[in-house]
Amino acid sequence: MKPKFATLEAWQRAEILMQPAFIRVIDNLRKQLDQSSWKGTYRDVPVWxxxxxxxxxxxxxxxxxxxxxxxxxxxxxxxxxxxxxxxPHPGYELCLEQDDRQVTIDLWELCYKVCFNQQDDSQPVEVDLSLFDETGDVDWNRLDDKTKQLVEQIFATLPSGIE
Known part of the structure; x- marks a missing residue:
């Protein structure tokens, strides 16, 4: 999914969030992989x-x-x-492997979950305004917490029994 924005302001807010969210997604995935029996490989994929x-x-x-x-x-x-x-636009995936199990995580989709409240392809996305402080700057603690929670949720729901 490529997000659609209702307003220029929403696009500008998303632009402010996406890079720090992507960095935190990668960092939290690394931390989870360090504690996991899953093996991860990143790859570039074309998105058409x-x-x-x-x-x-x-x-x-x-x-x-x-x-x-x-x-x-x-x-x-x-x-x-x-x-x-x-x-194509550049896409990035994390391929998780364990024994005969494989799970692929679209890193942009995960960033969208961090940055937006809902994701419905038929509607413009809503930027999660709770990720900004009262002055309009990124609330780094909230961004870190939300990213960590979403990444932990992914690892908690990996195919059964091993984790």
């Missing part, structure tokens, strides 16, 4: 618009791979072609 055809995704991916090793004259041509095609 829903209506992007599979053939276009494959072409873009192939061109991006070619760009890595292309000589300068071909690189310019590849970049020109890519500029005319849709491109």
């Amino acid at each position: 618009k829903d209506d992007t055809p599979e053939a276009v995704k494959a072409t873009v991916t192939q061109l991006q791979e070619q760009l890595q090793t292309a000589p300068p004259d071909q690189a310019a041509e590849i970049q020109q072609t890519l500029s005319q095609l849709p491109s």
